[in-house]
Amino acid sequence: MAKTAIIFSPKYYEHNTGPDHPESPKRLAVIIRELEKLQLVSSKGNCRLVQPGLATIEDLELVHDPEHVQLVKRVCEGGGGLLDLGDTVVSPKSFDVSRFSVGGVIKAVNLVMGGKYRNAFALVRPPGHHAGPYYAAGFCVFNNIAIAATHLIRRLHLERVLILDVDAHHGNGTQEIFYKTKKTLYISLHEDPRVFPGTGFVEEIGEGEGLGYTVNIPFPFKTGDKSYLKAVDHIVVPIVREFSPQFILVSAGFDGYHGDPVAKLNLSNSAYAHVFSKILDLASTICGDRFVAVLEGGYNLSQLGKLVTSTISKMANLNYSVKDGDYPTRPRAEKRAEKVIKRVKKTHSTFWGSLHS
Numbered sequence: 001m002a003k004t005a006i007i008f009s010p011k012y013y014e015h016n017t018g019p020d021h022p023e024s025p026k027r028l029a030v031i032i033r034e035l036e037k038l039q040l041v042s043s044k045g046n047c048r049l050v051q052p053g054l055a056t057i058e059d060l061e062l063v064h065d066p067e068h069v070q071l072v073k074r075v076c077e078g079g080g081g082l083l084d085l086g087d088t089v090v091s092p093k094s095f096d097v098s099r100f101s102v103g104g105v106i107k108a109v110n111l112v113m114g115g116k117y118r119n120a121f122a123l124v125r126p127p128g129h130h131a132g133p134y135y136a137a138g139f140c141v142f143n144n145i146a147i148a149a150t151h152l153i154r155r156l157h158l159e160r161v162l163i164l165d166v167d168a169h170h171g172n173g174t175q176e177i178f179y180k181t182k183k184t185l186y187i188s189l190h191e192d193p194r195v196f197p198g199t200g201f202v203e204e205i206g207e208g209e210g211l212g213y214t215v216n217i218p219f220p221f222k223t224g225d226k227s228y229l230k231a232v233d234h235i236v237v238p239i240v241r242e243f244s245p246q247f248i249l250v251s252a253g254f255d256g257y258h259g260d261p262v263a264k265l266n267l268s269n270s271a272y273a274h275v276f277s278k279i280l281d282l283a284s285t286i287c288g289d290r291f292v293a294v295l296e297g298g299y300n301l302s303q304l305g306k307l308v309t310s311t312i313s314k315m316a317n318l319n320y321s322v323k324d325g326d327y328p329t330r331p332r333a334e335k336r337a338e339k340v341i342k343r344v345k346k347t348h349s350t351f352w353g354s355l356h357s
């Protein structure tokens with residue numbers, strides 16, 4: 001039996017964002033090229049390529065207001081254009097492609113829940129974590145991962161789902177959708193959110209029964225591996241163990257890689273390898289390996305293929321790692337990041353006893 005499903009369709013290339021847009025079809029092309037180079041998408045071996053399904057309108061409305069869904073449909077049918085005041089742009093085929101993006105993530109969780117695959121990586125676009133109940137934002141049309149989490153809770157009756165967001169930007173949409181529930185724990189590690197998207201500060205911790213179930217770790221610009229991994233080991237791992245999720249979803253953005261043109265963190269390949277090893281270990285000990293990664297950002301076209309391939313190899317127990325070149329560490333940023341880590345631990349020790357130790 002294949003162990004790792006790679007959800008992908010060439011249809012994802014048909015979401016046309018125009019020339020010079022960082023969220024371009026080339027992103028998936030470089031990933032597929034790298035996977036082919038290592039023969040990870042062949043019919044033998046530990047990985048299998050799986051086609052996405054098409055999400056229904058009911059799927060989209062698990063988290064989105066019907067008016068948002070209709071607006072996207074209308075703009076696409078009218079030839080495409082901007083969905084927000086920024087640069088979330090759609091083309092005539094984007095409505096269907098976005099539905100395949102959501103459908104790809106739903107397919108991934110269904111395959112893992114059904115026991116057909118141990119885990120899955122949904123190589124989808126457009127990405128999703130900035131899209132909220134009523135809006136598109138930050139290149140995201142529908143919130144793929146939030147819809148899949150809601151599908152797991154409402155339709156498959158899970159009670160504890162983790163969304164770990166390692167994209168370099170705060171997943172404002174995902175946070176908003178789950179802010180008042182304790183069934184989904186949202187943990188995000190991201191760069192200083194003051195420039196974009198304006199949310200994701202330490203003090204945003206959830207509301208009502210969701211209090212404590214939103215955990216934000218906002219790093220100063222240029223934070224590197226040292227502090228990032230410390231936050232993973234000292235905040236993420238203990239909280240996840242205590243929450244004990246029945247399913248682990250990861251918003252897998254790779255724009256925290258140093259030299260990404262869209263974000264300003266300073267992470268290396270090995271940081272991502274460490275994070276995914278930790279989270280896969282947690283999935284194995286806590287929830288029977290139920291793990292799905294969903295592609296979000298990552299815009300460095302010379303590295304993205306390697307970063308994703310290295311992650312998929314890890315998921316499939318294959319030995320492939322990428323060597324890092326030299327990259328500068330920034331002691332001042334690390335020092336400021338240390339303070340953030342302390343503040344997050346203090347804020348959340350009220351809700352999570354494991355942070356005391």
Ligand SMILES: [Zn+2]
Nearest residue numbers: 167168169297
């Ligand atoms: Zn991002």
